[in-house]
Amino acid sequence: MKETKLIVKNKFLKKYKSGYPLIMKDAIINMNALKEEGQLIRLLDEKKGFIGKGYYGIQNKGYGWILTQNEKEKIDHSFFHKKLLEAIKRRKKLYMDRNTTAFRVFNGEGDGIGGFTVDYFDGFYLINWYSKGIYTFKDYIINTLKNLSGCRGIYEKKRFDTGGKFIEEDGYVWGERAKFPLIVKENGVNFAIYLNEGAMVGVFLDQREVRKAIRDKYAKDKNVLNTFSYTGAFSVFAALGGARKTTSVDLANRSLPKTIEHFSLNNIDYEAQDIIVEDVFGYFKYAQKKNLKFDLIILDPPSFAKSKKNRFSAAKDYKDLLKSVINITEDGGVIVASTNCASFDMKKFKDFIDKAFNEMDKKYKILEEYRLPEDFRTIREFREGNYLKVVFIKKY
The missing domain is CATH 2.30.130.10 (PUA domain)
Structure with a gap:
């Protein structure tokens, strides 16, 4: 070419x-x-x-x-094939882990080719395409995946504007059609995955290590609030870690059945938990008014969110959101402050945290912090790619 x-x-x-x-x-x-x-x-x-x-x-x-940056290297089928196989080799340990059957296989520029990612769900591969440009090379990538040992089937999601010319039915590309929900494991916990439902599949794989920490180190005997809870993944890990009770809050109507499904898959009585479909910002006001307090609060908002009454941008509003959370956290309690916003770094994020606590005249201590897990590979030259920032904060 x-x-x-x-x-x-x-x-x-x-x-x-x-x-x-x-x-x-x-x-x-x-x-x-x-x-x-x-x-x-x-x-x-x-x-x-x-x-x-x-x-x-x-x-x-x-x-x-x-x-x-090699002038003699050709961008052809063998180039894509080689990069994919190198990425898969790096995840060998995850492929062999029977307790975790969902993880990222190829992370765009972190694995040498920007513009697409590949996730693995118990034998099924999901490709996310981020431009028409990378999609023109689709056959190179699909042919490599379908020749992998143990590949049961391939699905795709086009995350670029197709101008209405292409109506994606369920994203199925090749091989066996998965039966949904597809049940996968993460550190021994069951998740329900839907590769055929829009952009979201049921769980954000980049929070794997954070969920494990909540279960193993922070949840026991705690009253836990999970905000922007999506399908309740953090709540499930907290409950399995011995939480006294979990409360999951999300504005999306689908969050209720999806969270019930995840509790049920892990033999947790969902009726003993609170699952609330409500604007999180409104819930904070309600909790403060009712003098509700929590021992552990998970704050993982999207980079941008909009409801009838509120607009939220992590870059502008995270500090004020955190102040609302500090208000309803018990003294000695822990806040898991998380953001996937790529427009600011960890230093800036910690500045938001510091200002929020100072403005509330409260003391705090950072217990630990997390970035992307190893399967979400990044490169030093592209810092924006290392977007995830999670800080465990103890309030005094």
């Missing part, structure tokens, strides 16, 4: 030569050379010196990804 030459502005040279993989509009002199997503790209400096090769694909803030 012919390569389109793109010229990088001098002021961005150091960034790209050091291995930054995302092709940004502001960095390129001749963006008009790009015509069709999936085009192969050759990045050059203003003196026509080679920088790297990649492809054109519009995704969030980027216009494609650099895949290699």
Whole structure:
């Protein structure tokens, strides 16, 4: 395939030569050379010196990804095949773990090819495509996966605008059709997975180590509040860790049946737990008014959230959200503050925490912190990729 030459502005040279993989509009002199997503790209400096090769694909803030800084390396089937097999080899320990049958197999630029991810669910592979550009290479990726030992079937989710031309039925691509719910394990706990229901599948795999810590170290005999609870995964781990009671709060109507399903799958009496469908912001006001207090609160909001009465942006509003939580946390209690917002780093996140406690005139201690688990591989040159920040905070 012919390569389109793109010229990088001098002021961005150091960034790209050091291995930054995302092709940004502001960095390129001749963006008009790009015509069709999936085009192969050759990045050059203003003196026509080679920088790297990649492809054109519009995704969030980027216009494609650099895949290699080796001028002689071809971007072809064997390139994709090799990168996928290398990624799978890195997860060998997880493949052999009978207590965990759901994890990430390929994490975009962290494994050498930005623009898509692959997750594993007990023999089934789910590909998330993030641009039309990467989707043009789909056969390379699908053919590699379907030849893997133990691959039962493949599903996909297109997370880019298809302009209504393609109506995705259930995302099925190849092999056996999964029977839903597909029951998987995470550290011995059962989860119900639906590969055929929109963007969400039933659990966020990047919180695996946090859930384990809650079960093994923090939940025993505690009154636990799980906010923005989605399908109740944190609540299930807390209950299995010996929590006195769990309360799960989420605005989405589906959170009720999904949370009941997860409790039931793990032989927990869901009627002994509180599952509340309500705007979390409204619940905080209610809890404060009723003088409710919790020993352990999990605060894991989306980066952006909107309800009839409230708009939330993690970058702007996390501090104030945390203040609402401090109000209803027992002295000596623990807050699990979490965010997947990539627009600020851990230092900034800890600044939010510090300001929230100072403004509430409360003392605190950071007990431990978590980033992405090892299967969500990241590279030092692309810090935005290491988005997850979780801090366990003790309130005094």
